[in-house]
Amino acid sequence: MLGLVISLVIIGLIAGAVARLLVPGRQHIGILATIVLGIIGSFIGGFLGYLIFHKDSQNGFFQPSGIIGSIIGAVIALLIYLSVGSRRAVR
Template sequence: MGIIGWIVLGLIVGAIAKAIMPGKDPGGILVTMLLGVVGAFIGGLIGNWIFGVGIDRFWSLSTWLLAIAGSVIVLGVYRVIVGRKAVQR
């Protein structure tokens, strides 16, 4: 899958992760979608490392599930890190 496919997948998956984990995010939907791109990459790495399945086909169910899982993880970590910074001020 090319770089444009990664970006499109990440943007869509970022919006899906936001729907799965509703709430206020610092940075808004644009940051959430960019975190989706990072999450898709992380999901691909985790999937390749644990299951031997990467994110190589855009229309594969495993691709979407790994990308969504990675995006939810990245969004959760982002909320924890940014939430701590906001409280410490």
């Protein structure tokens, strides 16, 4: 259980950091928010991967396609966060 939590944090940090590098502009979020962004991106990427390919984690959690899906999901989550945040700032 502890290994799963540590791996979620590490993969979340990597996916969140890469997503922040890929999305242009400044994102005013800290390291903890970057980890949460990556974890949310992992769930989004896993859900989209299941919908598209009908595969789940039976072959293991650490696969290159899972990490790429986590990054894609984190980019999607970051874009949604930035669009919602920009609406709030306009008011």
